[in-house]
Structure formats: structure tokens, C-alpha cells
Amino acid sequence: MxxxxxxxxxxxxxxxxxxxxxxxxxxxxxxxxxADKQFYEYLYLRDNPSGYHRELWYHEQGDRSWLIxxxxxxxxxxxxxxxxxxxxxxxxxxx
Amino acid sequence: MKYSLLKIIKEGIxxxxxxxxxxxxxxxxxSYDIVIIGGGGHGLSTAYYLSNLYGLNDVxxxxxxxxxxxxxxxxxxxxxxxxxxxxxxxxxxxSMKLWEGLEQDFxxxxxxxxxxxxxxxxxxxxRDAFARRGNAMxxxxxxxxxxxxxxxxxxxxxxxxxxxRFPIKGGLAQKRGGTVRHDAVAWGYARGADNKGxxxxxxCEVTGFKIDNGVCRGVETSAGFIKANKVASCVAxxxxxxxxxxxxxxxxxxxxxQAFVSEGLKPILPGVITFGAGxxxxxxxxxxxxxxxxxxxxxxxxxxxxNLPVVEDVCEGGMAIMPMIGRSRLLRIxxxxxxxxxxxxxxxxxxxxxxxxxxxxxxxxxFKATPASGLCYAHLLATDEPHEVATEFRLDRFINGNMIDExxxxxxxxxx
Ligand SMILES: Cc1cc2nc3c(=O)[nH]c(=O)nc-3n(C[C@H](O)[C@H](O)[C@H](O)COP(=O)(O)OP(=O)(O)OC[C@H]3O[C@@H](n4cnc5c(N)ncnc54)[C@H](O)[C@@H]3O)c2cc1C
Numbered sequence: 001m002x003x004x005x006x007x008x009x010x011x012x013x014x015x016x017x018x019x020x021x022x023x024x025x026x027x028x029x030x031x032x033x034x035a036d037k038q039f040y041e042y043l044y045l046r047d048n049p050s051g052y053h054r055e056l057w058y059h060e061q062g063d064r065s066w067l068i069x070x071x072x073x074x075x076x077x078x079x080x081x082x083x084x085x086x087x088x089x090x091x092x093x094x095x
Numbered sequence: 096m097k098y099s100l101l102k103i104i105k106e107g108i109x110x111x112x113x114x115x116x117x118x119x120x121x122x123x124x125x126s127y128d129i130v131i132i133g134g135g136g137h138g139l140s141t142a143y144y145l146s147n148l149y150g151l152n153d154v155x156x157x158x159x160x161x162x163x164x165x166x167x168x169x170x171x172x173x174x175x176x177x178x179x180x181x182x183x184x185x186x187x188x189x190s191m192k193l194w195e196g197l198e199q200d201f202x203x204x205x206x207x208x209x210x211x212x213x214x215x216x217x218x219x220x221x222r223d224a225f226a227r228r229g230n231a232m233x234x235x236x237x238x239x240x241x242x243x244x245x246x247x248x249x250x251x252x253x254x255x256x257x258x259x260r261f262p263i264k265g266g267l268a269q270k271r272g273g274t275v276r277h278d279a280v281a282w283g284y285a286r287g288a289d290n291k292g293x294x295x296x297x298x299c300e301v302t303g304f305k306i307d308n309g310v311c312r313g314v315e316t317s318a319g320f321i322k323a324n325k326v327a328s329c330v331a332x333x334x335x336x337x338x339x340x341x342x343x344x345x346x347x348x349x350x351x352x353q354a355f356v357s358e359g360l361k362p363i364l365p366g367v368i369t370f371g372a373g374x375x376x377x378x379x380x381x382x383x384x385x386x387x388x389x390x391x392x393x394x395x396x397x398x399x400x401x402n403l404p405v406v407e408d409v410c411e412g413g414m415a416i417m418p419m420i421g422r423s424r425l426l427r428i429x430x431x432x433x434x435x436x437x438x439x440x441x442x443x444x445x446x447x448x449x450x451x452x453x454x455x456x457x458x459x460x461x462f463k464a465t466p467a468s469g470l471c472y473a474h475l476l477a478t479d480e481p482h483e484v485a486t487e488f489r490l491d492r493f494i495n496g497n498m499i500d501e502x503x504x505x506x507x508x509x510x511x
Contacts, residue, residue: 001402014404018394018509020348043506044437044493045344048335050397073349074397 003069004081008062015061021046022054022068025084050074056084098202117282118289123296126322127155129476130314132301132337133330134158136167136277136462137454139284139295140469141329141476143201146291148470149477154293155323156285157316159300163281166331167462169431171354171388173367173376174463175212175272176237179228182487182499183440184235189484190467191237191271197466203283205275206381211366212272213242213250215416217261221371225267232269240268250365254416261372261415272367274378274386280465303340304451311341311450327452327476332397332432334455341448345455346437346493348508351396351430352388352459353405357423359383368416375412377420385423387413391433391459393509401430433459439511440499443471443481443488452476453490458511 001013028038047053050073057067066084071077096102096115106113129145131138134156146152156162174194176187198205216222222241229239243265244256256263285295296318303315304326313322330337332349364379377387389409392401406428413420436442436456441464443454454472457464471482481488487499493506504510 040494044346046348048348073395
């Protein structure tokens with residue numbers, strides 16, 4: 001697979017380390033009342049879709065950025081690649 | 096029809112005209128006591144033990160393709176019971192005992208061959224870890240033997256003992272481990288279940304459940320609705336998809352694992368050999384092909400085919416322990432979809448929906464579990480109580496902190 005890095009261009013997926021569902025960015029707030037339940041779901045349960053999946057890849061052998069890759073798990077086709085940082089900044093702005 | 100030497104001789108001299116299909120191809124009935132989703136090894140063995148051991152035969156196995164088209168016909172066929180944790184080892188040892196009597200039990204040749212498995216170690220620390228594992232295995236009644244370098248040289252003189260990076264220091268052997276003809280396992284169980292009246296329905300896909308007030312009443316399929324008192328999901332890599340029809344999210348990710356077979360060679364490998372410093376395992380089939388594999392590709396996948404980096408990694412592992420493998424040519428590569436759980440261990444459990452049961456999370460080690468998984472799942476379905484060797488395979492173990500994490504890597508499925 002080739003991942004089209006937003007800053008570095010097309011890179012071999014082998015340069016990256018895979019973490020999993022991009023939802024792992026959205027860490028629950030530990031001060032909430034049902035934080036234990038939220039953390040259980042956050043840490044252990046997955047949507048695991050067949051089809052498009054937003055997921056975290058870490059460019060370990062490159063610029064060490066975290067990317068959010070939207071990839072079809074049934075065909076391995078990659079539709080979109082964003083910097084996780086951009087997504088995070090966007091999210092904190094909208095808060 | 097029972098297979099025997101007499102029957103083979105009789106058929107042989109009369110032109111082999113009287114062999115018949117070994118299971119029926121029935122239309123689905125409107126309703127069953129138990130509907131099993133998934134005609135893989137586990138679904139079929141569940142049906143077999145339900146009908147042969149628990150006397151329940153109002154059972155259907157519903158398979159979206161043909162039986163054996165999933166992982167049961169795609170794996171590298173290794174059986175062993177060399178686990179360590181108390182939640183796992185008695186279960187896998189029961190499975191090994193069932194393998195040992197299986198061919199007589201279901202009267203079918205599954206080519207079960209206890210040619211042994213040898214896990215190589217490459218450092219003193221690893222040898223210590225293997226000694227601990229071997230002792231844990233013995234405590235659960237399994238066999239284990241720690242070999243030093245000379246011991247390994249005696250059985251596998253061709254290994255690269257002086258490898259500069261990963262010299263071979265010894266190994267942990269389980270002589271009762273070995274290999275099995277994988278699709279014969281599916282066929283043997285299918286035949287045994289069919290003989291007792293279980294309907295095996297192929298080319299029929301489950302597309303949903305009928306759930307009223309938290310009670311599962313049956314399954315929607317491509318051949319219409321089928322009513323059932325109990326519905327038992329057993330779909331390996333498709334677990335999240337199927338349980339998703341019931342609104343459940345599982346502690347499972349689907350990943351692709353590849354397998355490799357070389358051209359046929361003269362007998363060279365005495366049994367199964369695994370590399371201890373990377374992920375590589377190899378055995379030789381009776382046709383002579385080297386059957387080998389390694390890690391999962393590492394990213395979520397439903398594609399049943401993998402990518403080249405893992406091919407390279409697996410071949411490097413092979414070259415590191417037996418450089419002669421570089422002279423053989425690869426014949427085939429394929430992939431299967433693994434139900435990777437959050438602690439690397441499986442589930443055989445009820446769900447919060449009454450009448451809906453779940454079996455899955457087998458990661459890349461569910462083939463060896465086929466007999467015990469079927470037996471324990473049948474026990475759960477028949478009695479509503481977990482079998483005594485499967486009490487820890489619960490869906491809620493992550494809430495309670497009762498993970499069974501053999502590798503100790505945490506909730507990172509691609510590392511198990
Ligand atoms: C390459 C590879 C190598 C492996 N090597 C080993 C090994 O050496 N040793 C070992 O112990 N294990 C090994 N495994 C793991 C083992 O094969 C699996 O864990 C095990 O086979 C899973 O159980 P099963 O046989 O029931 O799965 P499957 O055979 O996959 O059965 C599941 C069935 O469910 C069906 N299904 C899915 N969705 C639906 C639906 N909606 N409706 C109806 N039917 C449906 C599928 O078509 C499939 O036939 C390996 C796996 C792979 C892919």
C-alpha cells in the first residue's frame with residue numbers, strides 16, 4: 001500500500017506503524033461520572049467496519065507525524081490522508 | 096455409510112460406483128431449535144457435538160459460501176497445546192486430546208499427524224521463558240520438553256545454529272503437536288452432524304436478527320426468515336459484521352493473515368518448527384510443500400489478501416533459521432480474515448440478548464481449537480452453562496479486568 005502523506009507525498013506503508021481506529025484520538029474525560037464505562041468502550045470496543053475506516057498511522061521511518069488515513073478495509077484502497085494534528089486543532093477550535 | 100478397509104476394498108473391485116455425497120443439501124426449514132451461523136470448523140464441530148454428544152439435532156448450520164471456504168480451509172494446519180495461562184491451557188489441552196481420538200470418533204480420515212512442534216529459542220532469557228511455559232503446560236497435563244542446542248541439532252541438523260544475529264540456543268518441544276488436513280476437518284464434522292439430522296445449508300447468508308424486547312427469535316437470511324430458539328454466531332473474521340446486526344460492538348478487530356506454500360520437495364522437515372526471534376513457522380505437507388506463515392499484516396482488513404511487506408518479513412524469518420529455504424520456489428500465497436481480540440484470547444459466551452450466543456476472537460490460533468471450541472459451545476448451547484474448561488472466555492472480561500493476555504501486550508490486537 002502507498003500512503004499519500006500530506007507533506008511528504010506518496011510513501012510506502014511499510015514506513016508506518018499502524019495503531020487502529022482514529023477514534024482513539026477522542027480520549028474520554030476521566031472526571032465524568034461514568035468514566036469507567038466510557039474508558040472500557042474507548043479502550044476495548046471497536047466498530048471494525050468492512051468498508052471505509054478512519055485509522056491512525058504513525059510515520060516512524062519518516063517525519064514522525066501521526067496521520068489519519070481513510071482506507072477501505074475490503075479493498076485496501078486509500079481515499080483520504082490527513083495530518084492528525086490538523087484534525088485535532090480543528091476539533092479544539094470548534095469546542 | 097461407514098468408512099472401513101472392507102468398504103474401500105469392496106468399492107475398489109466394483110469400480111468405485113457406490114460412493115455417495117457425504118452430506119445432504121437440504122432446503123432450510125421454517126424453524127429450528129438451534130441455528131448456527133457460519134459453516135467453518137467451529138460451527139460444524141458445534142453442530143457435531145450438539146447432535147452426537149448432547150442429543151440435539153433440530154439444528155441448522157447456515158453458511159454464506161460453501162463449508163470450509165473460510166479460515167478452516169485457509170490455515171497452516173498447526174495443532175498444539177503450548178499455552179501458558181490457566182484460562183487457556185486446559186482448554187487447548189482438551190482440544191489436543193479430542194484431536195487424538197477424532198478420526199475414530201467421526202470415522203473420517205483427517206490426516207492428523209502428531210509429528211511434533213519445536214519452538215526455537217535464541218537467548219538465555221528466552222530459554223527461561225520457555226522453561227516456565229513448559230512447566231505451565233505440564234501442570235495442565237500437556238507434554239513439553241526443553242531441548243538444549245544439541246537436542247535441537249539431533250532433530251533438525253539443517254538449521255542455522257551459528258546465525259550471527261539469532262543463534263539457536265535450544266527449543267521447547269511438544270511432541271504431541273503436529274498438523275491436520277484442515278478441510279477434512281470441516282468435511283468430517285459436517286458428515287457426522289448431517290448423519291444425525293443436522294441441516295447444513297450452504298450459499299445462504301445471514302443478514303440480520305429478529306430481536307423482540309431483548310430476545311432473539313431467529314435470523315434473517317438470503318433465503319428468508321428462519322425461526323430459532325437459540326442462535327449461535329460462529330463466523331470468525333466476520334464477527335463484528337454479524338454481531339453488528341444485533342447492535343453489538345465487540346472487543347475485536349478483523350485483520351488479514353497470509354499463508355505460503357512452496358513447490359513439493361522431498362521430506363526434509365521432521366515436524367513443525369517456529370522461529371523465536373521473529374514470527375515464522377513452517378511444516379511440510381504430505382505432498383511435500385513447505386507450508387509456512389508469520390505475522391498478520393497489521394492493519395484492519397476484510398480483503399482475504401495481504402500485501403508484500405509481510406511476504407518479505409516472513410521470508411526473512413525463514414532465511415534466518417533455515418537458509419536452504421531460499422532455494423525453494425513459492426507456489427501459492429493466500430490470506431484469511433482473523434478475528435483478533437483485545438487480549439489475544441477467544442470468547443465462547445452468551446450475550447445480553449437472550450437466545451443469542453457468541454463464539455469468536457480466535458485470532459490466528461483457532462484451528463487447533465476446533466474440537467474443543469465446538470464441544471464447549473455445544474455445552475453452552477445445550478445447558479446454558481459454560482463448559483468447565485471455557486469459563487474464562489467471557490465477553491465481559493475486559494470490564495472486570497480478567498483478561499487472558501498470553502503475550503502481555505494489552506489492547507492492541509495487531510500485536511497479539
Ligand atoms: C493463513 C492462516 C493461517 C492460520 N494458521 C493456523 C494454524 O496454524 N493453527 C491454528 O490453530 N489456527 C490457524 N489459523 C486460524 C484458524 O484458521 C481460525 O482461527 C479458525 O479457522 C476460525 O474458526 P472457523 O474455522 O470456524 O472459521 P471460518 O472457517 O472462517 O468460518 C466462519 C464461516 O462463517 C461464514 N460466514 C461469515 N459471515 C456469514 C454470514 N453473514 N452468514 C453466514 N455465514 C457467514 C464464513 O463464510 C465462514 O465459512 C490460521 C488462519 C489463517 C487465515
